[in-house]
Amino acid sequence: MQCNEIEQLLTEExxxxxxxxxxxGSHYAVTAVGDCFEGISRVKQQQMIYAPLMAAIADGSIxxxxxxxxxPTQWRREKLLNPPV
Numbered sequence: 001m002q003c004n005e006i007e008q009l010l011t012e013e014x015x016x017x018x019x020x021x022x023x024x025g026s027h028y029a030v031t032a033v034g035d036c037f038e039g040i041s042r043v044k045q046q047q048m049i050y051a052p053l054m055a056a057i058a059d060g061s062i063x064x065x066x067x068x069x070x071x072p073t074q075w076r077r078e079k080l081l082n083p084p085v
Contacts, residue, residue, distance in 0.1 A: 001061045006030070006053070013052040017072055026063035033075040045069040 003021040006028065010019045016034040023029075030049055037045050049067045056062040070078060 001056050003028075006056075006062075009052050010049065014048060018075070026061065027066075028062055028064070029066045029068075031068045031070070033070045033072055035071060037069045038071050042069075 003023050006021045007019045010016055010021075010030070010032060014032070014034055014036050016032050016036070018031075018033040020031040021028055032049055036048065040048070046067050046069070049069065050057070050065070053062055053065065057065070
């Protein structure tokens with residue numbers, strides 16, 4: 001699966017404000033930003049990301065996924081504290 005396909009799938013399924021996907025082979029890193037994560041436990045947030053990707057995980061297109069989730073407020077703070085290099 002291509003990064004842009006994953007980004008589009010997650011954006012459509014979860015109505016995310018922003019999503020970034022990086023790939024190294026079949027290992028993917030997902031950073032997702034959305035209001036849907038407000039007040040939800042980290043485990044539930046991860047499950048929300050995994051759910052739309054399950055078919056690709058099952059068929060082996062995606063082997064591993066690392067996930068970071070943020071609400072828009074948390075994301076603004078994250079960018080201030082850890083600006084991109």
